[in-house]
Structure formats: structure tokens, C-alpha cells
Amino acid sequence: MDNKMILPKKDFLKARDFILTNARMIERRLFEFHFANGNINGVFHAVYAYRNSDGGFGHGMEPDTASPESQPLFSIMALETLDEVGYLTKEIILNDFMPYFESITTEKGGIPWMFRPKSTYPCEAHFKTVKEWAALSTTAPLLGILEKHEIDIPWMKKAEQFVWSEFERIKDKHAFCYLCVPRWLTFLKYTKSQDKTKKTINDLKNWISNNEIICKDKSDEGWGLYGKPHSLNYAKSSESMLYSLFTQETIESDIKELINRQKEDGRWDTWYGISEGTKLEWAGIQTLWVLKALKNYGRIEK
Template identity: 35%
Template sequence: MNHSQRLAKAQEFIWLHARLLDRYLFAYHFAGGDKKPVLGALRAYQNEDGGFGNALEPDKRCPTSQPQDVETALHVLDDIDAMHDEMVTRACDYLTTITTSEGGVPFALPAVNDYPHAPWWVADENPPASLNPTAALVGLLLKHGIQHPWVETASAFCWQAIEALDSTEFHTLMPVITFLEHASDRTRAEHELERIVSRLLKPGVIELDPHAQGYVQKPLDWAPSPDSFCRRLFTDDIIERHLTAFAERQREDGGWPISWEPISSTVESEWRGRVTIGALRLLEENANVSSQR
């Protein structure tokens, strides 16, 4: 299947199944659409307190603000080069209100327990600060030079937590890498990145079988674009094999599947819309590089 055929099938899936935000994102990335409709749709997920909620991250249906939804919002704004929108300042103000004494924000807040959610979305009554998502939030803000008092406070937490970290867990390390890629202290950041590389290179940490099933993280999860920090860990041959297998995972309905059990058919559709846009962008970015070799 060529690029235009793959895109046409994906477009039909997006129009049939994806939520409004993702339909606008698809139009922005692949049909010459404007970013204004994306911003309007995203704004609907922002609450009065400045945080984001309302199942912007679909696996939990909590309407109140959650740290992970703020991260999702920042990724959307980063993707459309709109990180200087006023939504960001409001979100930083909100993050200040939920920052723990440690200096970071929790993985989730207790309100998540009161609504339908996936099994991993459970929060204690007084949850501690977590690198996921604090490091990702700070990293995205640093990337765009966002000035806010919260950035300094949360950065201090990240440095302390990262220096004590010895994890190979994907959802911990990807936020950490985002932070380290954009931290101003490059000597300190490069030292920690090298420590991460030494852990990731151990046998069995990254799933190298392009056809492996289940919730596993493969090279393209760690390094979706040629500019990704982790791309240095893989040969061109490994990336090409995984790109071929990745493209083949597009289903007959035009969308890409998710690799975990959704809590409802609606949640599955919402996730598949988001994942399908990500898949198309991944293939497009990597095809551009491959064609230049």
C-alpha cells in the first residue's frame, strides 16, 4: 500500500470514529487545516482552575483536572507550535496548586477514583510527586522557553529524582528523557542521559521483535522520529524492519490498533483516533529521512 492509499484509509477512519479534537488535528497535519480549530477544541477540555480534564487522556473519564491531561494538552500544543497560547500560563498556574512538598506533581489525583477508569488509574488520598508526568511537563515548557515560577520548582524536583533513578520503565524514562533533552545544564543532562542509555542497552529491556504482541515497547516507541534521543540505540536495519511491521498494523478500517484493553468501545475509538494520527506522522517523518539516504 502506498502513502496516498494509507492516508485515504486513515482519513475515513478518523472521520468515522475519532473525536472532534483529533479530526481537527488530522486536518491540520494532513489536509492543510488551520490550528485555530485545534485550539478551540482543546480549550473545551480546560477547566476553570486552569488544568485539563474531561478525559483528554481517554483511559480515565474524570471531568476534573488531572496532571496527565495537562501533559496531553501540552503535547497537542507542541505538535501545532502553539505553546505560547494563554492556555499554557493557566495550566502552569494550576500545576502550582497541585505541587506536593517534594516539588513535583502526582501521577494522578484522588478524583480519578470516582469515575470509570482503567486499572492503572488509581490514586492514593495523598499521592506523592512523580517523574511521570512532572518531567515531561517541565521538558515541554523548557523546550519552548516558557517562563513561569513552577518550572524552576519542578525542575529541582526532577533533578533530585532523576539522580536517584535506576529504572528501565518506559513511562518513567520517556518523561525523564523529555526533561533532559531540554534542560539548560547540558553537562548534567548528558551525564544522566548516558546512564539511561547504559540501562536501555541491557538485553531484554527493549522488545526488538517487530511482530511481538501485547503491551510491549519497541524501538519506534522509544524513538518515533529520526530526531528522537533513543534513535542512536538502533541500527538503520532495525528501524526499517520495525517501520515495515508498523505500517502493516493498519487495520482494514483504516485505523491502527491499541495494544491494551480499553474500558469501553468509546474509549477504544478515542484512543485509536489519536494513535492513528501518531502512526501517520511517524511513518511520514521516517519516510522523509529514508528518501534522503
Template identity: 30%
Template sequence: MAESGASPLPPSTSPLSPRSPHSSALSRAEQFVWLTARVLEQRRFAYHFLNGGADPVDTALAAYLNEDDGYGHALEPDLRGPVSQPLHTGHALRVLDSIGRCGGQRVERACRYLSSVSTPEGALPAIHPSQRGYPSAPFVPVMDDPPSSLLATGPVVGLLHRNEVWHAWLFRATDFCWQAVESLEKSHPYEVEAAVVFLDNAPDRPRAEAAADRLGRMVREQRLAVLDPDQLDSFPVSPGYAPGEHHFPYDYAKVPESLARAWFTDEEMERSLDFLERQQQGDGGWPIRWRQWAPGTALESRPIVTIEALLTLRAYGRTIV
């Protein structure tokens, strides 16, 4: 590795097999990541859990960067092909945020890309028409004139505000997010999760808290969160979702500081975290709940989901080592 100039991965925390009864959740997940993950997720796992550096994550992420300053190459596994997409670029910003590097000229250039693919409202479409001709999940149709999407725009705007990024694109995109969130009457879990990222980071805190309170009541009224995992069948799955594609309190409140945490009682939150712990599979990874349409996309997605599960459990003080 030294001769090639590549940065070596940190040493493994445990030689135990994923199925060993004496191995921790983290060590089982580690074996799963080494076995199945892309280089980016290997580097992310090392950064978050093995004292790895940020530079290797940054280097791995750069492989997905295109000349238009957007990100592509199936960074978001359900969209294949080389072209830049808003969802890929949002994924890249989440990675940069997680290593403390969501800023500077690189992010300004990403904002220029986002501006170039925005709708007339100044927001992002879920899928830009450039995806046409490349494989993509059947549940993300490609349209010639796609509408503005809170699902795509909310997380990007939220992350940029959290990192105090100021760019002209943000003004209209922020206005769109406020209008979209405050006018929601009926929604679905992924859209609500996108709204939460925006509200958790929007500069106008009183307005965000009021909007989050209304959104939380809607989530409970429309039964968009499973409040008791032992009674899964009593909670509906949103239209268009895969069978069993339920969402839980921890999906909305990924950290205790989230505004969405107030939507759930302590007992409901603890039950959902217990369920999340139990979802670790025999191979050490966590499952994906959305519709699996190609073997490769499921394989690439599971390490991402596994890292997120471990981060959530750790954020709530659960023992993972």
C-alpha cells in the same frame, strides 16, 4: 457550516474506502478518523495532514479547559469525568506544542494549576485525588496522598522548556526530573518515554546527553525495547502491562533528532518502523497496545495513536501518502 459560524474541515484527500488496495496509508487513516475520532482529533489530523489551520485545533481543545486552568473532561481517554488532572493538562500542552501555541498567558495559567496540584517535592502526581468518584482505568489507581511521578512531570517540564516558558513552578519540577532520571535503576517503558521528553528538551545539554546515554544502556540491558519484531516472544512485557504491550525503538525515539535515537542501530530502527507500518489495521487506524478496560476509551484512543503513528513515520521519511 458557514451559517453556524463553525470552521469547515478541509476536503478529504481521497474517497477510497479504508480497505481499498490502491489507497495510501494516509487516506486509509483519514477515513478512520472521520469515522471514529473526537472533534479534537479530527482537527488535529486536518492540521497535520490536510493543511488545516491551528485555530480549529485550539477551539476544539478549549472545550476541555476548566475554570481552575487545568484540563479535564476525559481529554486523556483513560481518565473519565470533568475534573482537571495533570495527565489531561500534559496532553493539552502536547497539543498546543504541536500547533506552535505552547506559550503566553494560557500556559502561564496552566502552570498555576500545575503548581496547585503538585506534591511537596514540587512535582506532579500521576493522578490527583480529585479523580476519586469518577471512572478511570484500573491500572491508574487513585490515592489520597499520591507520590511524585516522573511519568506525569517529565513530559510537561520538557515541553515547557522546549517552548522557553519560564514559571516559578518549573524550578523545583526540573530539579525533581533530574534527580528522578539520574537515579533510575529499574524502570518501565512509559516512564522511560517520559524521561526522554524531558532530556530531549532540558536546557543543560551535556547533562542531558550523559543521562540519556546511561538510560539507553539500561533500556537495552533490561530489554525494554523490542529490537526484532519477528521475535516478539523473546522480549518480556513489563510487570503490570497488558499481554503484548511491547514497546519499540520508535516509541522512545519518536523523531530522528531525539537523544533516544542513538540507543538503536539503523537496522533496529528500520525494523521497528517496518513493523509500525504493518500495524495499520483494516479499518485504517492503528491499534492500542495497552489494556482495554472500556469500549469508549479504546474508541477514543485509537485516533490519537493513529495520528502519532503517522507523524512518526513521516518524521523518519516513510511514505504515507
């Protein structure tokens, strides 16, 4: 195992400098938390800068839109980020988040993925045609975080029924989406219905294995980006519920490719962005994601 590839210290410092000079404050604060013993209060303040008076989060928390309006997905991202750094408490979830989520819950019991912008601010075209019905990939992580924090409120009952019925309905349709699947896993990890979880995880593993979802062509420019995932998108650490799906050789090969894809200025790039500025913001998000994955596997030179 001595041939494990490691990101050299000088290249880690390049990535750090790219984040500190190009990324948004939220990524800079998260970098500080994960790699420089940063204070969780800094992350809290960066996240709450995106919060609106209705309790939802907007203002391009995902850089594909400049719209200030609250969006369910952005509000989930805010919740996940605070959970990532250990900031969440029952009180914060119930007082700062649930009133907004309950206000946008549909008759089916779930919350939508996105709402179409009512403003004329710049955004990617797909925002304008988004389906506004309840979605698995926002409702599931919210439920998972509520269960994790041992919260029990009436909202959860119908939401859980919606989530299980949605797993049944969509089957393998979104297994390719490495933005969705980790959010499902948050629910599957913490739900009390662990008997149903086992079946769902097995189904998920079969779909990812048998549907040629993993992009094996490392010469593809889009390798590791949306629609062309690699193993680390599903198993960002050896603790992941889907880690056993991949061989050690696959994980090793993808870590090596990931390290090799770092650009000269320290970034890991994407093709996303509606402006030069948001392209840098997306690169900041991607660079932080890669560094966290490499840290999880112990692949950054000390």
C-alpha cells in the same frame, strides 16, 4: 536503500477515513493539522473543550476514564498538544496553565502523575490506586516546555532539583515506559544543565539496550503497545535524542512491521478501552501516532 517500505496512498486514505469517522475531535483536528494544512485554532478549541474552571484538564483526555475532574497528566497532555502545533506562547503558559500546576505542586517541588478520582464515573482500575505523590514524568515535560519558551519563574528552581533527584532515585525502573521517556527527553533537550543531560542520556541508552526493553518478538500481539515497545516508540524520528541507539536495520524492520499491522478498516489497534466507544478512541490515537511516525521517516506515498 531502495527497499524502504512505504505506506501506499490507498492505505493512508483508509487510515484517514478511520480517524475522521471514529476518532475524537482532538485527533481529527490534529490529523487535519499534520496532513491537511489544518488551522491550529481548531486544535486549540478541541483541547480547551477538556478544560475545567480550575485551569486543569479532565473529561477523559486520556480515554481510560470518563471522570470530568482535572488531572495533572491530562493537563500536561493539553500543554504538549498545543506545543506540538506551535500554539503556545509565554502568556498562555503563565496565565492558563501555571496557576493550576502551582496549585497542585507537592512539598518536594514536583507535580503528581494523577489523582485518584473523587467521582464514581467509569475508569480503569489503576486510576483508583494511583500514587498521588510528585512524579518525574509530569514535572519533567512541564519544566522542558517552560525552558523551551524561555520562561523563568521561581517555581522552576525546586522543580528542577526534584527532577534531577528523581532521575537518580528511579534509575532504570521506568525506562520501559515509552509514554514516560519522551517526556523526560523534553526536559533533557531544553534544560540549561546540559552536562547532567549527557550522563542521563547515556544512562538511558544503556538501560534500554541492556535491559531487554525492546520487544523483538513481532509475533506478539502486544508488540508496540504498553510494556512491549519497539524502536520507533523511542525514536519517532531521526531527530530523536535516542535515534542513535538503534541500527538502520532495526528501524527499517520496525517500520515494515508497523505498516503490516494496519487493519482492514484502516486503523492501528490497541487493547485499551473501557467501552466499545473508548476502544475506538484509543485506536484513533494509535492510528494518528503511527501516521505521524511514518510521516517523520518519509514513509507515506505522496
